[in-house]
Amino acid sequence: MIDYIILGQGICGSWMGYYLLKEGKTIMVIDNEAPFTASRIASGVINPVTGRRVVKTWMIDEIMNYAAEAYKEFQEAHHTRIISETNILSFHATQQMKDAHDTRLPNQLDFLHIPENESQWEAYFNYRFGITEVSPAWLVDMPSFVVHARETFVKNNCYLKTDFKWEDCTVTNDYVEYKGIKASKIICCDGAAGAEDNPYFTLLPYAKNKGEVLILSIPDLPRNHIYKQNITITPWKEDLFWVGSSYEWNFSDDKPSATFRIKTELQLQQWLKLRYSVREHISALRPANLERRPFAGIHPHHPTVAILNGMGTKGCSLSPFFANQLTQHLVHGTPITPEADVNRFTKVLARG
Numbered sequence: 001m002i003d004y005i006i007l008g009q010g011i012c013g014s015w016m017g018y019y020l021l022k023e024g025k026t027i028m029v030i031d032n033e034a035p036f037t038a039s040r041i042a043s044g045v046i047n048p049v050t051g052r053r054v055v056k057t058w059m060i061d062e063i064m065n066y067a068a069e070a071y072k073e074f075q076e077a078h079h080t081r082i083i084s085e086t087n088i089l090s091f092h093a094t095q096q097m098k099d100a101h102d103t104r105l106p107n108q109l110d111f112l113h114i115p116e117n118e119s120q121w122e123a124y125f126n127y128r129f130g131i132t133e134v135s136p137a138w139l140v141d142m143p144s145f146v147v148h149a150r151e152t153f154v155k156n157n158c159y160l161k162t163d164f165k166w167e168d169c170t171v172t173n174d175y176v177e178y179k180g181i182k183a184s185k186i187i188c189c190d191g192a193a194g195a196e197d198n199p200y201f202t203l204l205p206y207a208k209n210k211g212e213v214l215i216l217s218i219p220d221l222p223r224n225h226i227y228k229q230n231i232t233i234t235p236w237k238e239d240l241f242w243v244g245s246s247y248e249w250n251f252s253d254d255k256p257s258a259t260f261r262i263k264t265e266l267q268l269q270q271w272l273k274l275r276y277s278v279r280e281h282i283s284a285l286r287p288a289n290l291e292r293r294p295f296a297g298i299h300p301h302h303p304t305v306a307i308l309n310g311m312g313t314k315g316c317s318l319s320p321f322f323a324n325q326l327t328q329h330l331v332h333g334t335p336i337t338p339e340a341d342v343n344r345f346t347k348v349l350a351r352g
């Protein structure tokens with residue numbers, strides 16, 4: 001019998017596997033390698049401020065430092081480049097947005113700055129209301145992180161590519177068994193798919209959110225910044241840029257839409273002065289939820305079923321911190337941050 005089955009190898013499953021192996025645990029990671037998942041198309045930005053009101057992201061002081069160190073440790077162990085420090089140039093689309101940043105400047109000086117030589121960006125962008133620089137911020141190569149994590153699982157003989165079906169899984173109060181793989185627990189890291197397919201957790205307040213992205217070539221744009229107005233332009237692999245994204249609450253499918261492409265290109269043409277070409281148009285669902293807080297912990301009524309999910313728009317920064325916290329909880333019994341602990345839904349999950 002092994003210690004844990006991990007269902008799903010997005011960013012959550014990858015970090016769970018990483019930390020459990022570090023604790024000397026035996027695992028089997030199962031993933032169906034769906035091509036367009038949140039972790040495979042995310043830009044990987046860790047932004048310390050958020051929203052139109054420009055407030056600090058939840059727990060950011062603790063979480064950003066933790067995440068930066070975790071990705072650095074991972075990249076050293078895998079002899080690759082996963083994370084880089086960067087800044088976000090926030091171009092204000094209206095006077096109102098400029099005012100929102102200006103009001104915050106004296107209070108959040110650790111993250112908000114007036115950029116040096118602001119007018120240098122006039123060669124690249126149209127803007128009338130100034131720029132605020134957000135720094136430090138981090139950029140994580142999420143697709144590459146997932147690929148490197150998988151390679152390690154494969155090397156350790158603890159990876160299985162298959163479409164997991166719950167009807168083939170036996171769950172008792174003592175063990176879980178899936179097609180001959182017997183484990184003391186299953187950890188569900190199945191992302192947005194889990195909101196519908198996972199019989200243990202569908203009652204959680206998921207609110208799936210669709211994100212669409214254009215991948216562009218913009219040969220003359222400097223690659224050492226993230227540019228943000230209503231859309232974000234972020235350096236992406238192979239000298240390309242990631243441009244997006246949408247936050248769609250109402251959608252009929254998870255596929256790229258003509259509406260997004262037209263709207264985004266219109267915004268680009270008004271903002272960007274440089275020539276560009278569209279290379280790809282991709283989309284995926286974010287495992288968002290109504291509370292905007294993760295789901296981490298052991299199912300309150302099924303002791304062999306655990307979860308790490310519900311990362312919404314912040315999986316890149318939240319997942320290393322909460323994967324480590326869940327690992328410590330499983331292995332050493334230490335507590336999980338109450339706002340993220342799935343036990344806050346003990347009553348809701350009793351209805352399942």
Ligand SMILES: Cc1cc2nc3c(=O)[nH]c(=O)nc-3n(C[C@H](O)[C@H](O)[C@H](O)COP(=O)(O)OP(=O)(O)OC[C@H]3O[C@@H](n4cnc5c(N)ncnc54)[C@H](O)[C@@H]3O)c2cc1C
Nearest residue numbers: 008010011012032038039042044045164191211314315316
């Ligand atoms: C357009 C977009 C941009 C984003 N940008 C950012 C960003 O800049 N910064 C940030 O922090 N976050 C960002 N996010 C959010 C971030 O991507 C998510 O929070 C995070 O990737 C969620 O990771 P996950 O592992 O929970 O889920 P997923 O990435 O969905 O992974 C779940 C995995 O489980 C597998 N799986 C599911 N069901 C099964 C099954 N039955 N059998 C086998 N395998 C299964 C899936 O194939 C997948 O590989 C973005 C998301 C999108 C869509």
